[in-house]
Amino acid sequence: MVVEVCATNFQSALNAQDAGADRIELCSELAVGGITPNYGLLKKVTSELNILVHVLIRPRSGDFTYSDSDFEVMKQNIALYKRLKCSGIVSGVLDKDMRVDMARTKELIDLASPLTFTFLRAFDWTPDPIATAKKLAEIGVSRILTSGQATSAVEGLPILTKLKDTFMGTILAAGGINPENAAQFKAHAFEEIHLSATVQEKTIDVPKIALNSTKHFDETMQSVSSLIILQQLISQLNA
Numbered sequence: 001m002v003v004e005v006c007a008t009n010f011q012s013a014l015n016a017q018d019a020g021a022d023r024i025e026l027c028s029e030l031a032v033g034g035i036t037p038n039y040g041l042l043k044k045v046t047s048e049l050n051i052l053v054h055v056l057i058r059p060r061s062g063d064f065t066y067s068d069s070d071f072e073v074m075k076q077n078i079a080l081y082k083r084l085k086c087s088g089i090v091s092g093v094l095d096k097d098m099r100v101d102m103a104r105t106k107e108l109i110d111l112a113s114p115l116t117f118t119f120l121r122a123f124d125w126t127p128d129p130i131a132t133a134k135k136l137a138e139i140g141v142s143r144i145l146t147s148g149q150a151t152s153a154v155e156g157l158p159i160l161t162k163l164k165d166t167f168m169g170t171i172l173a174a175g176g177i178n179p180e181n182a183a184q185f186k187a188h189a190f191e192e193i194h195l196s197a198t199v200q201e202k203t204i205d206v207p208k209i210a211l212n213s214t215k216h217f218d219e220t221m222q223s224v225s226s227l228i229i230l231q232q233l234i235s236q237l238n239a
Contacts, residue, residue: 001185001186001190001191001192001193002022002023002191002192002193003020003021003022003023003192003193003195004021004022004023004024004025004054004172004192004193004194004195005019005021005023005024005025005194005195005196005197006024006025006027006030006034006194006195006196007024007025007026007027007045007196008026008027008028008029008030008034008037008196009041010041010044010045010048012024012196012198013026013045013049013051013053014049016051017049017050017051021051022051022052023051023052023053023054023087023088024045024051024052024053024054025054025055025056025090025118025145025194026041026042026045026053026054026055026056026086027055027056027058027090028041029061030196030198031217032061032062032216032217033058033061033121033219034056034058034120035056035058035059035060035061036055036056036057036058036059036074036077037055037056039080039081039084042055042081042084042086043084046084046085046086052087052088053085053086053087053088054086054087054088054089054090054116054118055081055086055088055089055090056090056091056120057074057077057078057081057089057090057091057108058074058091058120059073059074059077060222061216061217061219062218062219062220062221062222062223063094063219063220063222064092064093064094064120064122064125065093065094065095065096065101066093066104071093071104074091074108075107075108075111078091078108078111078112079111082112082115086115087115087116088112088115088116088117088118088142088143089108089112089115089116089117089118090117090118090119090120090145091105091108091112091117091118091119091120092105092108092119092120092122092123093105093108093122094122094125094126098125098126098127099126099127099132100119100122100123100126100132100135100136102135102139105119105136105139105141106139106140109139109140109141110140113140116142116143117140117141117142117143118141118142118143118144118145118172119136119141119143119144119145120145121145121146121147121174121175123136123144123145123146123149124146124147124148124149124150129146129148129149129159129163130162130163130166133163133166133167134166134167134168136167136169137167137168137169141169142169142170143169143170143171143172143192144163144167144169144170144171144172145172145174145194146160146163146171146172146173146174146175147160147173147174147175147176148160148163148173148175150175151175151176152175152176153173153174153175153176153177153181153185153193154176154177154181154184156175157184157188160173160188160190161188164188164189164190170191170192171190171191171192172192172193172194173185173190173192173193173194174193174194174195177193177194177195178195178197182195
């Protein structure tokens with residue numbers, strides 16, 4: 001069974017390699033479901049490690065329905081990161097109704113070629129997963145990262161199993177997989193699993209002020225700098 005580790009820093013990638021994992025998905029910011037890692041991290045990982053690297057291409061947190069500028073950023077990142085010896089791209093686009101935007105996703109697949117393309121966990125938001133998986137196979141998706149549209153892969157096993165038996169590619173089971181339940185997926189003949197195996201390590205005492213903001217963790221919202229507020233503030237300062 002292939003074990004893919006979701007790694008957000010060099011140490012996690014190194015630990016995955018040293019533990020004998022087969023592959024990493026490199027990303028940043030697990031707290032928001034992952035976004036594209038920075039260039040320096042990817043270059044260091046691909047230059048110094050031998051483990052296979054798939055890179056998440058997601059320009060921001062929130063939903064998976066992207067503006068033209070978001071989409072252009074995604075394409076630029078794929079073109080750039082293909083040069084750094086990664087072996088696969090993890091990405092995808094949804095419409096506002098949560099269905100897969102097949103045209104835009106196909107554009108990303110073509111740009112990523114010859115690298116393998118994994119459709120990211122936005123799949124778990126889509127209606128009619130079996131039909132959607134069939135269409136993804138038709139446009140060239142090699143792998144689908146999914147929990148079976150449940151909070152965890154264990155809860156999603158019924159749908160995961162149906163997907164595994166019908167998708168003409170690999171179902172990469174993900175979501176809450178750990179040493180206590182991983183054997184269930186091997187017993188159900190899954191070829192690949194995805195996990196982060198993260199632990200929390202305290203590094204500093206409580207800071208003087210918190211810099212985290214809970215309002216940025218709402219997946220139904222997108223944060224953007226307000227043109228009106230900026231114009232008002234700059235106008236006041238220039239008066």
